[in-house]
Amino acid sequence: MPLLSLKDLSLTIDEHQILQGISFDVEEGQIIGLIGPNGSGKTTLFNVISGFLKSSGGSITLGGEEISNLSPSQRAKRGIGRVFQNFGIFRDMTLEENILVALEALPRQQRKDLGDLKEVVAGTLDMVGLSDAGKKKAGSLSGGQMRLLEIARTLKAGKDLFLLDEPTAGVSPKMTGQVADIIKELKSNGKTVLIIEHDLPFIASICDEVVVLDVGKVVLQGTPAEVKESKELKEIYFGADPTT
Amino acid sequence: MMQLLINGLIAGSLAALIAGGLALVYGVLGVFNMALGQMALITGYCTWWFHQVLHLPLGISVICGLIVGGLVSWFVFEIFVNPFYKRHRFLPLVTTIALSMILDGLILLIFEEQPHAIIPGIKDTFQVMGAWVSSMQILLVLLTVLLMMIMGYVLHSTSFGRKIRAVVQHDQAAMSLGIKAPLLHRYIFIMSGVLAGLGGIYLGIDQSLTPVFAFPITIKAYAAIIAGGKGNIWGAILCAYLIAFLEQFAVGIHWFGLFYIPAGYQQAVALLFIIFFLLFRPNGLFAGRARTA
Numbered sequence: 001m002p003l004l005s006l007k008d009l010s011l012t013i014d015e016h017q018i019l020q021g022i023s024f025d026v027e028e029g030q031i032i033g034l035i036g037p038n039g040s041g042k043t044t045l046f047n048v049i050s051g052f053l054k055s056s057g058g059s060i061t062l063g064g065e066e067i068s069n070l071s072p073s074q075r076a077k078r079g080i081g082r083v084f085q086n087f088g089i090f091r092d093m094t095l096e097e098n099i100l101v102a103l104e105a106l107p108r109q110q111r112k113d114l115g116d117l118k119e120v121v122a123g124t125l126d127m128v129g130l131s132d133a134g135k136k137k138a139g140s141l142s143g144g145q146m147r148l149l150e151i152a153r154t155l156k157a158g159k160d161l162f163l164l165d166e167p168t169a170g171v172s173p174k175m176t177g178q179v180a181d182i183i184k185e186l187k188s189n190g191k192t193v194l195i196i197e198h199d200l201p202f203i204a205s206i207c208d209e210v211v212v213l214d215v216g217k218v219v220l221q222g223t224p225a226e227v228k229e230s231k232e233l234k235e236i237y238f239g240a241d242p243t244t
Numbered sequence: 245m246m247q248l249l250i251n252g253l254i255a256g257s258l259a260a261l262i263a264g265g266l267a268l269v270y271g272v273l274g275v276f277n278m279a280l281g282q283m284a285l286i287t288g289y290c291t292w293w294f295h296q297v298l299h300l301p302l303g304i305s306v307i308c309g310l311i312v313g314g315l316v317s318w319f320v321f322e323i324f325v326n327p328f329y330k331r332h333r334f335l336p337l338v339t340t341i342a343l344s345m346i347l348d349g350l351i352l353l354i355f356e357e358q359p360h361a362i363i364p365g366i367k368d369t370f371q372v373m374g375a376w377v378s379s380m381q382i383l384l385v386l387l388t389v390l391l392m393m394i395m396g397y398v399l400h401s402t403s404f405g406r407k408i409r410a411v412v413q414h415d416q417a418a419m420s421l422g423i424k425a426p427l428l429h430r431y432i433f434i435m436s437g438v439l440a441g442l443g444g445i446y447l448g449i450d451q452s453l454t455p456v457f458a459f460p461i462t463i464k465a466y467a468a469i470i471a472g473g474k475g476n477i478w479g480a481i482l483c484a485y486l487i488a489f490l491e492q493f494a495v496g497i498h499w500f501g502l503f504y505i506p507a508g509y510q511q512a513v514a515l516l517f518i519i520f521f522l523l524f525r526p527n528g529l530f531a532g533r534a535r536t537a
Contacts, residue, residue, distance in 0.1 A: 052416060076422040088417030090410050101410045104403040105422040150417075157421050 001064050003028040003192050004049070004161055009058035011041075011048055011216075018044055019216040022058070026161070031183065031193040033203040033224070036213035037236060042196045043085065045213070046163050049194075050082045051075045062161065077107060081159025085166045085196075087146045091139030095149060098138050099124050102157040110158055120156060128152045128182070144175025151182050155191070162186060164195040168202055180206055204228060212236065247375040248496040249489070254381050256488030257388035258446045260481045262461060263468035264395065265439030267480035270469055271412040272432050275329045275336040279320065280440050280465060281458035282347035287313030287441025288448035289351065292360045302363070310441055317437020321430055344458065351455045359452035362445065384446050391442070392481065399477070408432060440465075460511050467514040471521045473528030483529060487514050 002025035009022040019041050026032050034042050047053040049060060051072035060068050067075055082088065090098050099121045103111060114120050125131045128148040133141070138149060147167055154162060167183065168176045176199075183206055186193055197203045203210060204224040212220035212227060214236050220227055227233055266280060277283075291309030294300045300308065324343050328335035367378040399405035410418040411425045419425045443461065447453060465480075467487055472479025491513045495505050521528060 050420060052419075071424075071426070072416070072419040073422050073424045076420050080420075082417070082420035084414075084417060084420075088414050088420065090413040090417070092413055093406070093409060097406055097409075101403075101406040101418075101423075102421045104406065105418075107422075153421075 002026055003063060004194070005059075005061045006049070007059045007061075009045075009048065009060065010056050011044065011053060012056040017216060019048065019055075022213075022216075022218055024211055024218060024221060026192055026194055028160075028192050029187060029190055030208045031187055031195065031206055033207035033210040034194060034196045034213065035198070035200070035203060035210060035227075036219075039215075040213040041216040042213055043165055044216075046082065046165055046194075046196065049075075050080055050163060076105075076157075076159070079158070079160035081154035081157060081162050083147070083150050083154055083162065083164045083167060085169055087143070087150065087170070089138045089141075089146050089150050089153075092137060094135050095125060095130055095138055095141075096121050096134040098149060099153050099156060102153045106158055124152050124156045142172070142175070143170035144172055144178065147171050147175075147179055148182060151179070151186075155186065155189075160191060162191055162193045162195075164193060164197075166196055166198065168197065168199055176202065200228070246373050248492045250372070250375040250377050250381075251496075252485070252489035252492040253385055254377075254450065254488075255492065256485030257385045258443050258450070259464050259468060259484035259488050261388055261391065261446065262440045262443040263465045263472070263480040263484040264392065264477055265436030266465045267469045267472065267477040268408070268412070268432050269436040271477065272408070272415070273325070273329055273429055274333045275325060276334075276340065276466075277320075277325070277433075277436075278337060278340040278462060279324070279344040279347055280340075280436075281461035281463075282344050282351065283313065283316055283320065283437050284440040284444035284447070284461050285351060285453055285455065285458050286316055286347065286444070287438075288362070288444030288453045289355050289360065291445045292362045292448055292453060295362055296360070296364075305362075306445055309445055310438055313441025313444070314434050314438050317434045317441075318430070320437065321433040325433065326430075344462075348455060348458060351458075355453075355455070357455065359454045360448065361452035362448035364452075381450060384450060388446075391439075395477075460514070463511075463518075464514045467518045467521075470518050471525075471529050473530040476528065476530050479528060479530040487517055490517065 004026040007023050009019060011019040022045060036042055044053065048055050051070060055068055059066055062078055062080065067078065090101065100117060103114065103117050103120060122131065125134050130145060130149060138146065141149065164183070167179050171179055180202065183193060195207065207224055210222065210224050210227040211218055212233060219236065220230055220232050262280065262284060266277070269275065269277060287309050290312040291305050294305035294308045295302055320343065324339040325336045328339055363380065367380055369376045369378045399409060407418065407423050408428055410423060411428050415425045447457065464487060468484040469480040471483035491510045494513050495507050495510045498504055
């Protein structure tokens with residue numbers, strides 16, 4: 001059974017069809033890249049999966065359970081974690097508080113199982129090389145550090161499915177590699193990742209499969225190599241295959 | 245001069261209570277509640293009614309008044325704010341203006357125009373460094389400081405406070421962690437109403453309650469949150485004190501040894517303050533720290 005399954009998902013806002021007939025499955029432990037031109041509906045699809053927008057039709061199942069009618073926090077409790085394009089960190093809270101608040105939002109038993117939360121916080125900061133900055137405000141970090149903090153926080157918040165919205169946006173080329181490493185580490189920990197990215201070489205280097213969206217529809221799906229070589233992808237980005 | 249400072253401290257403490265709660269609401273929901281002054285007065289009037297009509301002890305009357313204030317805030321949130329703020333953040337501006345008019349009429353109808361003092365009669369006053377002050381005023385200022393300290397502790401040192409600050413700073417990220425932001429929105433709105441209600445009780449004890457106080461209470465609270473940086477609770481509290489001091493000095497100083505500004509113009513200080521900040525420092529005194537709890 002796939003971890004996440006989208007079936008005939010659609011979204012209409014003010015009579016405008018934003019998403020239509022979106023169907024694909026995400027197997028547990030996979031990294032799936034979601035690409036497409038600006039305005040193709042990638043972030044909107046993330047908003048529908050994470051519950052910030054209510055779909056107009058179709059179904060979303062997580063581990064076989066229908067979640068279309070659940071609130072964002074209920075979906076989060078069931079294991080969907082989101083990393084935002086515009087950095088979803090709490091800038092005026094310290095790094096320690098950023099992680100602590102995520103741990104405190106866990107269901108009681110899950111929180112108890114973690115043991116001493118201060119140790120978990122320290123371990124999380126250590127994991128992303130920020131253990132010396134625990135008392136600093138998160139807003140003082142560089143873009144790359146913010147991204148690492150956000151991913152690590154989502155990981156410690158016990159999420160199984162990660163929705164990463166342009167994780168390399170605002171990140172220096174030097175730190176992009178570090179972000180890629182932590183995403184691969186998610187996979188090695190059995191986590192599932194759905195990732196929006198414009199950086200195609202980055203997508204090709206980490207994804208098992210790529211889904212291409214255009215004008216709110218899935219137009220292509222396959223391995224990174226298949227998608228990269230496809231004529232349709234060139235047409236979507238350049239209007240027509242420039243080599244023909 | 246000392247008298248003006250003490251008066252400013254007393255008036256500032258009242259304004260700080262109201263502005264602090266409002267700053268949280270603005271930071272979290274991004275909405276305007278133009279009925280805040282009326283909500284403060286309702287709590288004050290109810291406390292007066294419990295104490296002066298039912299003859300309950302002052303402490304019990306204050307608690308009962310605050311319970312009514314909390315219930316009124318809850319009602320206001322469910323009927324006049326919650327159904328509208330997700331559609332457009334300016335809709336509650338309209339609905340709460342309508343509510344303020346309804347509440348103005350109800351207050352006039354029930355309590356009439358004459359002033360109502362929760363503790364009537366002459367208060368025992370004494371001199372501190374040449375300024376006259378009553379023991380009740382000192383108590384009220386100290387209670388305000390204590391409340392601010394409790395609020396600071398809750399916001400910065402408890403799990404509940406951290407969740408509120410997370411929702412203020414990035415509500416979608418907070419919800420993605422499993423924090424129930426809509427529930428916190430409700431709590432924060434009620435908390436703001438209770439803090440405003442405390443301001444109403446403060447006013448009823450220090451001075452007396454009349455329906456005309458409602459609008460100045462609201463406008464001063466907004467002046468403080470605009471000047472403090474929208475959503476910045478500590479900035480709003482600091483600016484509430486600043487506005488109160490400016491109000492006192494504006495009408496208390498013998499300008500150039502020639503004239504006094506009539507006391508009737510005191511309320512204009514808050515409005516001029518808003519205009520000044522919107523023109524020259526639209527992000528507030530603590531620019532760059534907006535939406536901070």
